[in-house]
Amino acid sequence: MQLTNVREHNLGTVLNTLATSDSPLSRAGLAQATGLTKPTVSRLVDELLSAGFLLEHAPTRSAGAAGGRPSTPVSIAEASVVGLGASVSADHVAVNMIDLRRHVIASAETPLTRAPTPRDAVVLIADLAAQLLAETPHTRVSGICVSVPGRLTPDGRRIRSAPNLGWDDAPLAELLESAPGLEALDVSIENDARLVAETELVNRRGEGFVLVYGESGIGGAVVVDGDIQRGANGWAGEIGHLCLDVDGPQCRCGRRGCLEAYASYWAIAQQSMQAGSGYISEFFAALEGAEREAAIERIGSSLGLALAQVLNIVDLPTVVLGGYFRHLAADVAPLINAQLDRHALAAEAGDVRIETTTAAARPSLAGAALRAIQPVFDAPAEWIRRFGG
Ligand SMILES: [Zn+2]
Structure with a gap:
């Protein structure tokens, strides 16, 4: 690495260590956490302090170091x-x-x-x-x-x-x-x-999974060993337009029988008596009775069939459901599993884990x-x- 790159890298390391720390850290604590020398850490901290990125707290004397010099913990300056x-x-x-x-x-x-x-x-x-x-x-x-x-x-x-x-x-x-x-x-x-897959990787570092995200449409991502697959054109993992039936219902993309034509918000809303206005999540939360059962059946079986095709290709152990699928997960998971048992090679190796996104709303x-x-x-x-x- 060139010297400027080393400095960038070390500044980034100090900044990231402080960003992920629950409490302020002293320069000595930062040196220990980063593996950098104390003089290097002091220089980097001074630089970040003068830029206003960090905040210095009141000096503290550590309990073990009687008579030692007090240390001045630093933390990330809020909203700087x-x-x-x-x-x-x-x-x-x-x-x-x-x-x-x-x-x-x-x-x-x-x-x-x-x-x-x-x-x-x-x-x-x-x-x-x-x-x-x-x-x-x-x-x-x-x-x-x-x-x-x-x-x-x-x-x-x-x-x-x-x-x-x-x-x-x-x-x-x-x-x-x-x-x-x-x-x-x-x-x-x-x-x-x-972006949902990237957010998910904060809590699933290094993992492999297929993400299915239900929002305006149905998006997806294939994540192998913590890497989100991009593909030649950037749309690897676009599960929404996987064809389930060449003679199936018309999709908004112009093709027929796509997963979206069965399990998307607009496809379900078309079949529903309930007005499809307002928040998408609220629409699904408000579904009840026979209408809810029909929606669950339609989503679970079509999503399961689509996932069986995907898992046969990518052989990953986990499916992560996000967006409105997250809220329906408990009800659709058995239907997805039934389709996987029928159509996925993965069934031979045992259960595919059906999980939900760990991140909060949006x-x-x-x-x-x-x-x-x-x-x-x-x-x-x-x-x-x-x-x-
Ligand atoms: Zn389509």
Whole structure:
């Protein structure tokens, strides 16, 4: 490594150690936790302190070191630097803000009764971001990452297709970069299911699983040994348009018999007497009686059949259900297992584990915010320079 890279790497290590620590750490404690020498740690801490990334606490004298010099613990300064996450869905646009501790410090959202156009989504995101930033006036922003239920172009700048938003070749990055208040920020966009998988990996480091995420549509990700498979075009794991029946119902993507045409929110809402407006999660929570039973049957058996095909190819031990599937997991799991027993080779090796996402509500939004703050951990010196420190 070159010297500048070593410094970046070490600053990132100190920052990350403090971000994941439950309590403030002394320079000696940081040296022990990071394996760096005490003089190196002291120099790095001074640099991060003068940039305002860290906060110094009152000196303490450790119990064991009678007569020793007091140590001055440091911690991440709350809200000194933040990343913005945003999510666009058929039922809402949301923005949240996380700081270097990776804590969500503010969030706001606008519920929608129909999917926004790309332009409307950008206006709503810019408004919500401005609202959050006005509440946190002294913070510095590393960037914004926007989660979208759609497929991106390989350069990550446009949405090639988001059928459940009605978007086709939308220049989202360009629109975001020219939105008032967002012009100065680093902008990125990402598929929602991929961001859910990234959020999930915080608690499933190194694991292998198939993620299925039910939201505006049905997204997915294939994760092997902690690596989210991207594929040649970036949509590996897109389980929603796996064909279950060539003569099946019409899908919004233009094909027939896709998983989405059976188990997506819009497919279930079409079959329901209940109005499909408001939050998607609330729609499923409100289903009851025969209607709920029919929805569970339709989702469990189609999802199980789709997962059997996927598991036969990728041979992974765990299925992780997210979005509205998470709330239905207890009821759909037996139906999924029945399909796996019938159609999956995995059944020969024993049970496939059906689990739910560990992250809280809106995991794609959480993943977007994590994405937005990560560059500061990757290159702290660069950000200290950019923030004019
Ligand atoms: Zn389809």
